[in-house]
Structure formats: structure tokens, C-alpha cells
Amino acid sequence: MKLKRLFSALAAGAALTALCATAQAREYSVSTVLSDAFPWGQAAQKWADLVNERSEGRITLRVYPNAQLVAGDQTKEFSAMRSGLIDMAVGSTINWSPQVPELNLFSLPFLMKNDADLDAITQGEAGKLAFAAIEQRGIVPLAWGENGFRQLSNSAKPVRSPADMAGLKIRVVGSPLFQDTFTALGANPTQMSWADAKPALTTGAVDGQENPLSVFDVARVDQVGQKYLTLWDYMADPLVFAVNQRVWKSLPEEDRELLSQAAIDAGKWEIELSRGAQAQRLADVRERGVEVIELTDAERAAFVEATASVQDKWAPRIGDALMEAARKAVAQP
């Protein structure tokens, strides 16, 4: 009898402990398009690890890769986060640009030449304006990460000029600006999600695609017949660490600070990691038999000229203040 009472007291105690633990511990979903095989997924996982460590297990961020929380449709990620279906995300400016038109800034062909230009934008006035635009749409942006400068691959031939692109079917992301860029270049762009891209490359439904070197390398895009890779650095998509506004408002100030600082640290860590791996990736890709095409200044200039109309068309949708801040940033010596 005595023993039975002891047992039920213990059971009640255990239940109480569990209840306290659940009342305190919180878990949030974090959406990404790419898994932790890629720098992008590693950025999100780093954020989760730092938050877990610094909150001593009180806050768990669970990363859901492959845009699985939006059934693979990466262009719905921002809306899903805004509606609360997703708590947080580490997302590409490309995928969020249908809802935040200002983010098309980063997709403007040949606006940024290199990492220094990209950093001058994200770390300066333009970056602040881009974050303000995200905030206006009901999402709290915390930090920048990086998918990277995007390069062009195809299965047909070395591409060195817009003329080489005539008629090539190129898979592009589901953002209308890309349709304009690749049409201006004389190619035949086809919008589809990343989930559909590899099958389309495999069957030859499309001839080419564009993605950062890290994605080309990790996803082994060369193994689906993409033999030619043109390094043209035509645009870069930064990643944004962000939180649904209601979730943000529900957090005590110290947890907001913790989440925000962890995102900043994870972003910096990932940008360094990603840039630091570029040279080795390029060597690996060449080793696997990919023909890498590097452009002369004159060759690059021909692409810039062919796509100038895209900047003219999209600048008004991006907005004068942001365009001006970005142009100033890239004009710095």
C-alpha cells in the first residue's frame, strides 16, 4: 500500500516536471529550400545549434529543408511564413521577391560585380531599405546569409556570348524577372521549382540552368549532362534569416536578442564558409570533366549590354530610394 502511494507520488512528480518543461521549452519551424548538404542548409542548422546552445535547450529551431513546408513550391515560402504556417525561414531573395518586389534588386543582371559589391549593398543603406521592405510585408528580418553568385550551365555548348544562348531552354526560378533576363539574352526560359529542376535536366526537357557554384557542385548537376559552366557572376542571391511577426512579438526581449544575434553569427559563419570553398569547388568540378568558361571583360560587357533593358524595366518596381542606395554602394571604389 505504502509502495503504491510512493509510486503514484513519483508519477505525479514526473508529470509535473514534464509539464513545466513543455511550458518552458519552445520549438519553432525553420524553412529552407536546400538541405544541410549545401551552405544554405548549413546556415539554418548553425542558427538552430547556436540558439539551442545559448538558450540552454529552452528554444529549439527545427529545420525543414527542401521547401517541404510549402510542398516544394519555394515561391510560397514567404506567404506561408507571413500566415504563420511557418515560424521562421532562411530564404533566398529570389524566392521572396514575388511578395517583396524590392528584393528583385539582387536579381538585376550585372548590378553587382563581386562580393565587395554585394557586401556594400547588404551591409549599407540599401540593405536597411531591403529589410524595411520585408518588415513592411509582416516579416521580421534578422540577418543576411548567402546562396551566392549564380553561374550558367548547359548541356549543349560553351556559352561565351548572348548569341550562344539563342534558343537554349533554360530552367529559371519562379520569379518573373528571370523570364525577362533570359528572354533578353535570346534564350528560352522555363520557370520551375528547384524540386522539378533536376528531373527536367535529366530528361533533357531543359538544356540548362543557373545556380551558384556550391549548388552546381553539391547537387552534382554535372551528372545530369550539364557539361558547360559559364562563370559570368550575373547576379547573387543573399539569404535572409527571418521570423513571423506574431512569433516575434510573443518572445521576451532577451529571446529576441538571442535569436537575432545567433542569426547574425550564423550568417557570417556561412558566408565565410561558402566563399572559402569556392576555389576547391571549381577545381572539383573541373576534375569531374566540366568545361568551365571564364569570360574576358569584353565578353562580359556583351551580356551586360544585352540585359540593360531588364534594369530599366525593373528599377521602378524596386523603387527609387533602394535603386539609388544600391547604385551608390556598387560605385564605391
Ligand code: X2X
Ligand atoms: O531554385 C533555385 O535555383 C535555388 C535553389 O537556387 C533557389 O532556391 C533560389
